[in-house]
Amino acid sequence: MGSVLSVDDLVFRYRKNGDELFDGLSHDFSPGRMTALTGPSGRGKSTLLYILGLMLTPLSGAVTVGGKVVSTLPDRRRSRFRAEHMGFVFQDAALDPRRQVIDSVIEPALYAGWDRNSAVLRAMELMDMMGVSIRADHRPGEISGGQAQRVAVCRALMNNPKVILADEPTGNLDHENAEIVLSALATIAEDEERTVIIATHDSFVIESSHEVLEL
Numbered sequence: 499m500g501s502v503l504s505v506d507d508l509v510f511r512y513r514k515n516g517d518e519l520f521d522g523l524s525h526d527f528s529p530g531r532m533t534a535l536t537g538p539s540g541r542g543k544s545t546l547l548y549i550l551g552l553m554l555t556p557l558s559g560a561v562t563v564g565g566k567v568v569s570t571l572p573d574r575r576r577s578r579f580r581a582e583h584m585g586f587v588f589q590d591a592a593l594d595p596r597r598q599v600i601d602s603v604i605e606p607a608l609y610a611g612w613d614r615n616s617a618v619l620r621a622m623e624l625m626d627m628m629g630v631s632i633r634a635d636h637r638p639g640e641i642s643g644g645q646a647q648r649v650a651v652c653r654a655l656m657n658n659p660k661v662i663l664a665d666e667p668t669g670n671l672d673h674e675n676a677e678i679v680l681s682a683l684a685t686i687a688e689d690e691e692r693t694v695i696i697a698t699h700d701s702f703v704i705e706s707s708h709e710v711l712e713l
């Protein structure tokens with residue numbers, strides 16, 4: 499991958515006779531840029547993230563990568579594509595409460611076949627960058643919400659995804675933690691040519707992004 503992620507003439511609805519969303523939206527999301535998805539509640543910001551993340555299939559139109567349609571790939575290939583190329587951050591860090599946070603961070607790499615030592619090295623590098631490495635052996639109940647969200651970002655970045663999709667990642671964060679999370683995402687977009695897409699109502703995210711798509 500390494501190419502532009504696009505939606506082309508997109509229409510979606512959750513159920514037959516339900517309201518249609520997006521009205522034929524077309525948009526290109528380029529590597530190297532962080533894009534804020536904004537707009538009134540219910541317009542479909544989260545839904546668009548799930549469509550881009552190949553977890554929901556458009557009613558019509560397509561998701562393409564480098565001009566190739568990926569939204570109609572068979573289930574298994576879609577799942578593999580997602581695991582190899584995409585990272586997700588949600589509003590709630592949703593870390594496993596029973597395990598040390600480092601174990602949650604390395605999990606996606608272990609699934610992808612890394613050995614544990616390489617995965618731990620990579621995880622510690624990311625956790626250093628996010629200022630949470632000294633919390634690596636704590637459990638989620640022993641760290642703050644802001645630290646948990648920073649850990650969740652590390653987990654999303656573990657497999658070097660080309661595309662990072664974040665749903666209100668700063669929704670539960672104070673300004674200081676929001677700044678840490680956003681500046682890490684913006685730096686990854688710029689320095690590593692990743693595509694970062696954030697669904698948000700937060701004006702700070704909107705100001706920090708390279709581009710804003712209003713739904």
Ligand SMILES: Nc1ncnc2c1ncn2[C@@H]1O[C@H](COP(=O)(O)OP(=O)(O)OP(=O)(O)O)[C@@H](O)[C@H]1O
Nearest residue numbers: 512513519537538539540541542543544545546697
């Ligand atoms: N699983 C679902 N089944 C049916 N309808 C849904 C489902 N999820 C969302 N919707 C509806 O689809 C529309 C878009 O929802 P979505 O959550 O994508 O909007 P949003 O712009 O992210 O909203 P918010 O800013 O409130 O998070 C809304 O009308 C919502 O009620």
